Structure formats: structure tokens, C-alpha cells
Amino acid sequence: MDIQRKLAILADAAKYDASCASSGTEQRDSRDKKGMGSTAPGMGICHSYAPDGRCISLLKILLTNACNYDCLYCINRASSNVTRARFTAEEAVRLTLDFYRRNYIEGLFLSSGIIRSPNYTMEQVVRVAKSLREDHHFRGYIHLKTIPEADDALIAEAGKYADRLSINIEVPTETSLSKLAPEKDVHAIRKTMGRLRLKLDEAEATKHEPKAPRFAPAGQSTQMIIGADTSNDQTILETSANLYGSYQLRRVYYSAFSPIPDASHKLPLQAPPLVREHRLYQADWLMRFYGFAIGEITDPLEGGMLPLDIDPKLAWALRHRDRFPLDVNKASREELLRVPGFGVKAADRIITSRRFANIGLRDLGRLNVPKHKALPFIVLADHRPAPSQLDSNRLLNRFRPKPAQLGFTF
Numbered sequence: 359m360d361i362q363r364k365l366a367i368l369a370d371a372a373k374y375d376a377s378c379a380s381s382g383t384e385q386r387d388s389r390d391k392k393g394m395g396s397t398a399p400g401m402g403i404c405h406s407y408a409p410d411g412r413c414i415s416l417l418k419i420l421l422t423n424a425c426n427y428d429c430l431y432c433i434n435r436a437s438s439n440v441t442r443a444r445f446t447a448e449e450a451v452r453l454t455l456d457f458y459r460r461n462y463i464e465g466l467f468l469s470s471g472i473i474r475s476p477n478y479t480m481e482q483v484v485r486v487a488k489s490l491r492e493d494h495h496f497r498g499y500i501h502l503k504t505i506p507e508a509d510d511a512l513i514a515e516a517g518k519y520a521d522r523l524s525i526n527i528e529v530p531t532e533t534s535l536s537k538l539a540p541e542k543d544v545h546a547i548r549k550t551m552g553r554l555r556l557k558l559d560e561a562e563a564t565k566h567e568p569k570a571p572r573f574a575p576a577g578q579s580t581q582m583i584i585g586a587d588t589s590n591d592q593t594i595l596e597t598s599a600n601l602y603g604s605y606q607l608r609r610v611y612y613s614a615f616s617p618i619p620d621a622s623h624k625l626p627l628q629a630p631p632l633v634r635e636h637r638l639y640q641a642d643w644l645m646r647f648y649g650f651a652i653g654e655i656t657d658p659l660e661g662g663m664l665p666l667d668i669d670p671k672l673a674w675a676l677r678h679r680d681r682f683p684l685d686v687n688k689a690s691r692e693e694l695l696r697v698p699g700f701g702v703k704a705a706d707r708i709i710t711s712r713r714f715a716n717i718g719l720r721d722l723g724r725l726n727v728p729k730h731k732a733l734p735f736i737v738l739a740d741h742r743p744a745p746s747q748l749d750s751n752r753l754l755n756r757f758r759p760k761p762a763q764l765g766f767t768f
């Protein structure tokens with residue numbers, strides 16, 4: 359099989375993995391001409407997006423799509439009738455370098471089906487990263503998927519070469535995992551996340567010491583498939599909160615389940631709406647950066663599901679109209695962060711600006727603070743919404759966005 363055919367198969371097989379962001383690592387470049395690549399977006403680095411909107415600026419491939427395991431939701435499972443392919447480590451290295459030189463990518467995302475044994479598979483994955491770093495002085499971004507059962511020494515070696523390591527938690531609950539991926543062991547997955555956390559903590563504690571061992575400076579992340587089981591959004595967010603808290607994950611990626619050919623009857627026939635994935639990312643953001651508790655984000659009256667037609671912060675504000683209108687010139691930062699449409703930057707700009715003068719409508723424009731969603735919920739020096747507007751049943755309709763206009767702003 360020629361390398362192009364392998365690439366077609368193994369890039370396609372990797373597309374189901376959502377974790378591909380390269381933010382958060384140490385800044386490196388090769389302006390000293392002693393290597394190649396950079397971890398920061400810059401000249402000559404192309405960013406492109408898959409039809410579903412995911413960033414694919416990393417060369418995202420599997421080393422092989424052959425697998426001993428039979429996870430029901432996975433197109434590469436042992437019983438799947440797909441064409442199998444396998445890169446040698448040298449082929450994966452060559453492709454990464456060729457793509458980088460052509461400015462197609464800013465780094466490599468490498469995962470693999472499990473062949474022979476977890477250790478053998480992990481060795482192959484590490485070999486690619488090691489060769490890129492040591493033989494070719496590659497300084498671009500490397501994200502490696504970690505095999506949970508692999509030996510400690512291999513995990514340490516992976517962290518030496520990779521910017522980010524990840525282990526997929528796969529599905530939101532242990533019960534679902536044992537039903538859909540019986541060969542996977544949630545305890546092994548969590549144990550390895552714990553091992554990674556210890557190594558990350560050690561690296562952080564010694565980072566200023568000369569010759570301190572390097573370990574995945576962009577931390578660890580995970581991916582959760584949503585819609586393959588019946589877990590509601592509240593359960594998904596509770597699992598995420600537990601993972602962030604226990605293992606200090608940088609990101610939990612949510613990947614909407616894609617129906618696969620010849621699927622088991624245990625799986626749904628239809629994919630969940632992609633917007634559900636988007637709402638979960640917004641809710642995840644609210645939990646981590648806006649001080650919301652999970653119980654505030656999801657509504658028990660909606661069966662623990664996030665609304666699909668409006669963002670979760672707007673939904674919260676509409677459920678708590680008694681807390682509004684909020685006086686922008688007096689509110690605390692925490693309160694400002696709860697105003698629909700106000701993000702962290704907007705809240706900080708408001709707080710800085712109001713030290714000098716009361717803020718009015720025109721000031722919001724000058725400060726680049728979005729006001730479309732906020733106006734019915736705030737009081738300004740020259741603006742006060744009519745009480746009837748805030749109480750109106752029509753307020754929700756006013757905010758229902760057209761699906762094409764969905765964005766990540768709050």
C-alpha cells in the first residue's frame with residue numbers, strides 16, 4: 359500500500375478525535391535556525407477547518423487503524439469491516455516533516471489503535487515523537503494519545519517529547535463504558551490520568567531548576583463522546599468537573615457521536631445535533647471561567663439538558679430575571695460575568711473604565727463590549743430597560759439566534 363493511500367485511510371480514521379488545539383504550551387520557535395517548527399501560530403502556518411468546524415491545523419493521524427479492542431462506538435474496532443493500514447514510525451515522521459515544510463500544519467496529533475499490546479503500541483507512538491525531536495530537531499507542536507495500560511517509563515518518555523498528552527475517558531459514565539467498550543477499564547484510565555498529573559506537578563515544581571525533566575508542558579486533556587449513551591448534559595458536566603478537579607486537565611473535548619456502518623443495536627441510529635457539542639463547550643467555559651456551578655447551568659425542569667436554541671448563560675439569566683437589571687456602574691466582577699453577552703474581557707474593561715466616569719450606552723461601544731444580549735439585563739448611566747421588557751414572555755424569542763450565527767461569545 360503506498361503512503362498516500364495509507365494517509366487517506368489513517369487521517370480519515372483519526373477524524374473522530376476532537377482534541378486538536380495547540381494552545382497552552384511553552385513558546386518555541388526555530389528563528390535561531392537550529393531546528394524547525396514553532397508552537398505559536400505565525401508566518402507560513404496554515405489553519406484549516408474540517409466541514410464540521412474542527413481545527414485541523416495539526417497533521418492528525420493514527421499510526422494504525424488496526425485494533426485488538428472492540429469498542430462499539432469506534433469505526434476502527436476489531437470487528438469493523440474497514441480497510442486497515444499502518445504507518446511505520448519513519449513514514450509518520452517523514453509525513454510530518456513534509457507537511458510542515460509545505461506549511462500545511464503546525465504540528466502533529468498522533469493516536470493509534472492498540473496492536474499486539476499497550477506497551478508495544480505506546481513504544482511505536484513514542485518512537486515517532488522521539489525521532490522528530492531528536493533526529494530532526496522538530497520544534498512544532500506534538501500531541502500524543504496515551505495508552506492507559508502502558509508502562510510508566512513509556513509514559514515518562516512520551517511526556518519528554520510531547521507538548522500535550524491525552525487519554526480518552528470515552529463516555530460519561532462507568533456503566534456506559536462497560537456496556538459500550540467492555541475491554542476498557544475506567545480505573546486504568548483514571549489511574550493513568552493520575553500518573554500524568556503527578557508527573558505534570560513534578561515538572562511544574564522543578565521547572566526553574568537546571569536540567570529539570572521536561573514533561574508535556576501543555577498538560578493533559580481528554581475526550582468524551584456525547585450522544586452514544588443516554589447520559590444527559592448534567593451528567594456529562596459533572597464528569598468533566600470531576601476530571602478537571604481530580605487531574606487538572608487543561609481541556610475536556612466533547613465529540614458528538616457519529617453513527618458508524620454496521621453499528622451495534624446498543625448505539626443510537628442518529629447522531630446528536632452538533633449544536634449540543636457547542637452548548638457543552640459553552641457550559642464547560644461557564645464552569646471554569648465564569649464561576650457557575652453545574653446546578654445553575656442545567657435546568658432539572660429540562661431533564662438536565664442544556665437548551666439548544668440559546669446559550670446556557672442567557673438561559674440562566676432568563677430563569678433568574680429577579681437578579682436583573684444589574685447596574686453596570688456598581689456591579690461586582692462576578693455579577694458582570696453573569697450578564698448575557700459579557701465576557702471576561704468585557705467585565706474587566708468595564709471595571710477599569712468606570713473608575714474614571716460612569717458608563718453609558720456609547721461607552722459600551724467604545725469599550726468594544728457587545729450589547730445586543732446585555733441591554734435588557736443592565737442599567738447604565740443613560741439606559742434602564744422597561745420592567746415590562748424584562749418580564750416579557752417575548753424576551754426569549756428576541757434572543758433565539760439563527761443556527762448559522764452561533765458563536766463562542768457569552
Ligand code: SF4
Binds near residue numbers: 426428434539
Ligand atoms: S481502543 Fe481505541 S481504536 Fe481501538 S476500538 Fe477502542 S476506541 Fe477504537
